[in-house]
Amino acid sequence: LNVPDCPIIPFIEGDGIGVDITPPMKRVVDAAVEKAYGGKRSISWMEVYAGEKSLGVYGENIWLPEETMQAVKDYVISIKGPLTTPVGGGIRSLNVTLRQELDLYVCLRPVQYFNGVPSPVKHPEKTDMVIFRENTEDIYAGIEWAAGTAEVKKVVDFLSDMGVRKKIRFPESSAIGIKPVSVDGSKRLIRKAIQYAIDNGRKSLTIVHKGNIMKFTEGGFKSWGYDLAKEEFGAVEIDGGPWCKLENGLIIKDCIADAFLQEILLHPEDHDVVATLNLNGDYVSDALAAQVGGIGIAPGANLSDTIAMFEATHGTAPKIAGKDIANPSSLILSAEMMLRHMGWTEAADLVLKGVGKAIESKRVTYDFSSQMEGATQVSCSQFGEEIVANM
Numbered sequence: 202l203n204v205p206d207c208p209i210i211p212f213i214e215g216d217g218i219g220v221d222i223t224p225p226m227k228r229v230v231d232a233a234v235e236k237a238y239g240g241k242r243s244i245s246w247m248e249v250y251a252g253e254k255s256l257g258v259y260g261e262n263i264w265l266p267e268e269t270m271q272a273v274k275d276y277v278i279s280i281k282g283p284l285t286t287p288v289g290g291g292i293r294s295l296n297v298t299l300r301q302e303l304d305l306y307v308c309l310r311p312v313q314y315f316n317g318v319p320s321p322v323k324h325p326e327k328t329d330m331v332i333f334r335e336n337t338e339d340i341y342a343g344i345e346w347a348a349g350t351a352e353v354k355k356v357v358d359f360l361s362d363m364g365v366r367k368k369i370r371f372p373e374s375s376a377i378g379i380k381p382v383s384v385d386g387s388k389r390l391i392r393k394a395i396q397y398a399i400d401n402g403r404k405s406l407t408i409v410h411k412g413n414i415m416k417f418t419e420g421g422f423k424s425w426g427y428d429l430a431k432e433e434f435g436a437v438e439i440d441g442g443p444w445c446k447l448e449n450g451l452i453i454k455d456c457i458a459d460a461f462l463q464e465i466l467l468h469p470e471d472h473d474v475v476a477t478l479n480l481n482g483d484y485v486s487d488a489l490a491a492q493v494g495g496i497g498i499a500p501g502a503n504l505s506d507t508i509a510m511f512e513a514t515h516g517t518a519p520k521i522a523g524k525d526i527a528n529p530s531s532l533i534l535s536a537e538m539m540l541r542h543m544g545w546t547e548a549a550d551l552v553l554k555g556v557g558k559a560i561e562s563k564r565v566t567y568d569f570s571s572q573m574e575g576a577t578q579v580s581c582s583q584f585g586e587e588i589v590a591n592m
């Protein structure tokens with residue numbers, strides 16, 4: 202990436218705890234950049250609006266203004282806080298809209314453990330994975346019809362004509378959802394995951410799927426992944442296949458989604474980079490986040506071939522919003538991913554070090570302090586200062 206020394210980075214503050222966690226995120230990033238490059242590099246933050254804040258600026262019902270979409274496209278790299286999903290009125294989730302309209306087909310979720318973070322498992326330090334979740338297809342494409350509608354009747358009639366209803370139970374009272382999984386959509390996601398694994402010297406890529414039941418969609422995803430590894434990365438089959446290996450030693454393997462949820466609890470050290478479809482990816486990434494300390498510390502990014510939008514993976518946490526008590530780590534670690542994506546590795550390393558040491562010092566936000574022996578509770582903004590002091 203060709204990033205100028207003083208790039209403009211649009212940010213969406215976000216709703217709910219967005220007002221609490223965004224200022225410490227900017228504070229930490231600015232301090233890390235200053236410390237790493239001594240004034241030779243800096244970020245010009247540009248606020249753009251979405252969600253509830255946008256209603257106040259742009260007027261009623263403008264949840265996601267065109268100017269915001271344009272800024273995210275033009276400046277290529279951006280960061281956002283959580284957004285409230287508007288209820289009723291036929292408005293789609295703002296996050297889904299952003300992903301679909303900007304074709305942000307990769308949801309990238311690294312899962313790593315910071316020493317001292319409370320965890321429900323005995324050896325959380327064994328978990329170090331990076332999830333590539335397909336973001337635009339699957340059952341999340343939003344193609345579904347309510348029970349009793351004319352559309353459902355048409356589909357039921359069509360399937361009756363094809364003889365399908367003789368073989369399976371499929372009453373007219375069904376609601377119907379469609380699960381599109383394309384060859385192109387699957388391959389572009391898996392291509393990005395393999396390239397990431399190569400670039401970052403990771404040991405394996407696990408394709409997680411439910412192909413034993415959904416042979417053409419989930420099973421297709423698995424086989425297209427193996428095809429791609431062989432066609433584009435020169436992988437050769439091992440142990441009689443379908444597992445295969447690249448020349449640099451990277452192993453491409455697969456695992457059925459339900460077994461994988463056991464695997465991450467029992468043998469997390471056996472898995473490294475993971476590629477999966479939208480629904481499996483949603484479950485797997487939250488389960489893994491819980492394993493290493495919960496969504497308060499889970500960063501993420503949504504990527505297309507050109508655009509990168511970094512975001513905390515949690516929601517707006519309305520009950521604790523505006524109280525300066527939320528854990529800002531997830532957004533700060535999303536910013537750390539952003540700095541790495543920009544090639545500003547030294548600043549990214551400082552952020553990582555600051556977060557790790559701040560947690561070890563046990564001066565942490567309420568979600569951690571309540572479960573850590575001998576810990577002192579600090580506010581959201583104070584925790585940002587702890588990170589800066591520990592860089």
Ligand code: NAD
Nearest residue numbers: 282283284285286296497514515516517518521527528568
């Ligand atoms: P949530 O993630 O907001 O909250 C779940 C639980 O986690 C709550 O107990 C909350 O207090 C806690 N929590 C979340 N972030 C925290 C933090 N940084 N520090 C400490 N505790 C934290 O999920 P929800 O309640 O289901 O959703 C609330 C709203 O957020 C909804 O409108 C939902 O649609 C939206 N949402 C947005 C995004 C996004 O913008 N990416 C993601 C998920 C949900």
